[in-house]
Amino acid sequence: MPERGNAQLSPRVGLFVTCLVDSVRPNVGFAAVELLKAAGCAVEIPLAQTCCGQPAFNSGADAATRPIARSVIETFEPYDYLVAPSGSCAGMIKAHYPELFADDPAWLTRARALAAKTYELLGFLVDVRGFRPQNVVCKASATYHDSCSGLRELGVKAQPRALLSAVEGLELRPLEGEETCCGFGGTFCVKYSDISNAIVGEKAGNVVATGADMLLGGDLGCLLNMAGKLSREGARTRVFHTAEILAGRAQKAIGEEA
Known part of the structure; x- marks a missing residue:
């Protein structure tokens, strides 16, 4: 039997809702859930998720960003994919979390593992699920x-x-x-x-x-x-x-x- 995450099965997707979607435009989050389900995914929205830490990171506050990043990593590790309806949040997790933990081998490994399965919503639908x-x-x-x-x-x-x-x-x-x-x-x-x-x-x-x-x-x-x-x-x-x-x-x- 193929492993979960194979295109023929229903990958378990953790939806990273993002702060702006949650507080300003929830309709985007509901739309994301509908699209991911239509693409054959099992979608979950972990309640423990927080901000990705991008505002602090962009302001040079790396020390303040790391606890936020650790929380996100721990929350989304169990999923086959982390998908976000935002290129900036997905980019933060995928490109910059490994930078944050460059001097911490244990967390660097975990950050890289999460980065490898993190996608922006529209890219995920096309590149991973072949959705139309x-x-x-x-x-x-x-x-x-x-x-x-x-x-x-x-x-x-x-x-x-x-x-x-x-x-x-x-x-x-x-x-x-x-x-x-x-x-x-x-x-x-x-x-x-x-x-x-x-x-x-x-x-x-x-x-x-x-x-x-x-x-x-x-x-x-x-x-x-x-x-x-x-x-x-x-x-x-x-x-x-x-x-x-x-x-x-x-x-x-x-x-x-x-």
């Missing part, structure tokens, strides 16, 4: 922003577009500077607010120029940053996490605005 959404309809136009961490740390670029190509009625329009930072950068937008505002202002202008009904992406921090700017500029562009579209959870909101 079925019978999803969204009659609207959209443009797509590639978040820095997902793109540069995890190589998530083609996967969301492959998934969205299966959505009936969805027109995906090119975005100038689609790979350019939106100006969020976690604590960057707080420390350097003037620079951040200038960056997101240019991004918002490019989004509006597409004439698309929606802006999509895979990282809620970026999406909230851009949604805020678009709203302040009076744009009617709706902003959604790609998982919400793929799970059919954004269509009602779009219809109400039509």
Whole structure:
């Protein structure tokens, strides 16, 4: 009998919900669960999970980050995969946890083991599960922003577009500077607010120029940053996490605005 985790079985996935999804946009978490189940996974949401520690790490507080990282490692070790609807959180665990424990052999081994089975949601659906959404309809136009961490740390670029190509009625329009930072950068937008505002202002202008009904992406921090700017500029562009579209959870909101 093949081991659990084989594509023919139901891998046990621990969903790392992320702080922003939990506190600001739970709909993204529900959509992630639906998509993972549709892809044949057994999904669990461990209640002991906490922040991944990225804000502290990005601020140079490694000593404060390590206890957080240890908690995450211990919580998600039992699962076949850790999957997060966020390139930045998944990138933190996959790329930076091993850095945190470079001088601690025991925890380095555990960090590397978790990193090896950590994935961003959209990349996991395509690269690991070979998933393609079925019978999803969204009659609207959209443009797509590639978040820095997902793109540069995890190589998530083609996967969301492959998934969205299966959505009936969805027109995906090119975005100038689609790979350019939106100006969020976690604590960057707080420390350097003037620079951040200038960056997101240019991004918002490019989004509006597409004439698309929606802006999509895979990282809620970026999406909230851009949604805020678009709203302040009076744009009617709706902003959604790609998982919400793929799970059919954004269509009602779009219809109400039509």
